[in-house]
Amino acid sequence: MPNVREAKGEDLDAVLAIERESFPNPWPAEEFQKHQEGGIFLVYELRGKVLGYLIASEKTSPFRGSFFHLENIAVARNARRQGIATALLADLISIAKEKGILTLLLEVREENLAALTLYKKFGFIEKMSLLGFYSDGDNARLMELQLATEPTGSS
Numbered sequence: 001m002p003n004v005r006e007a008k009g010e011d012l013d014a015v016l017a018i019e020r021e022s023f024p025n026p027w028p029a030e031e032f033q034k035h036q037e038g039g040i041f042l043v044y045e046l047r048g049k050v051l052g053y054l055i056a057s058e059k060t061s062p063f064r065g066s067f068f069h070l071e072n073i074a075v076a077r078n079a080r081r082q083g084i085a086t087a088l089l090a091d092l093i094s095i096a097k098e099k100g101i102l103t104l105l106l107e108v109r110e111e112n113l114a115a116l117t118l119y120k121k122f123g124f125i126e127k128m129s130l131l132g133f134y135s136d137g138d139n140a141r142l143m144e145l146q147l148a149t150e151p152t153g154s155s
């Protein structure tokens with residue numbers, strides 16, 4: 001995936017512009033800086049322009065063991081439906097497999113048809129509704145993707 005790379009400090013302005021046109025309650029710059037220091041922060045760049053980003057972090061729970069939590073993903077409005085989110089998610093899945101992490105979790109607004117369709121295409125399944133999850137009172141769906149273990153070689 002040649003267009004997906006780790007975010008750098010100089011990507012922040014472009015990322016913030018996409019964040020602000022994508023969400024009613026955008027993350028502040030500090031939130032992105034925090035994830036750049038510890039976590040997974042990928043950008044999609046085409047011809048020197050950042051057109052999308054993804055943020056995830058590794059977490060652990062007694063029930064699931066280690067998993068990736070997808071915390072943010074957005075694509076510039078004028079670059080949507082061109083496979084950019086797909087490329088970012090595919091990269092995250094590759095990183096997860098490299099690290100032996102087989103579970104991905106995320107929350108998505110119930111009304112967000114674009115994101116719900118994208119995640120279902122990847123095989124995410126809805127685990128439960130989270131009533132009033134967002135600060136504006138909107139409900140979320142908790143979604144989970146279980147990755148298959150890679151064969152360890154022929155015998």
Ligand SMILES: CC(C)(COP(=O)(O)OP(=O)(O)OC[C@H]1O[C@@H](n2cnc3c(N)ncnc32)[C@H](O)[C@@H]1OP(=O)(O)O)[C@@H](O)C(=O)NCCC(=O)NCCS
Nearest residue numbers: 022073074075080081082083084085086108114115117118
């Ligand atoms: C959701 C979002 C990240 C998708 O990014 P994208 O780069 O346009 O997605 P892709 O081009 O990789 O789309 C892959 C598939 O997802 C589905 N999809 C994407 N946008 C869709 C839409 N508006 N309506 C219905 N399905 C959609 C389609 O199945 C699409 O495949 P297709 O184009 O071959 O039909 C983008 O719409 C966005 O930034 N939205 C605002 C931020 C946001 O809601 N983020 C998710 C928070 S949980």
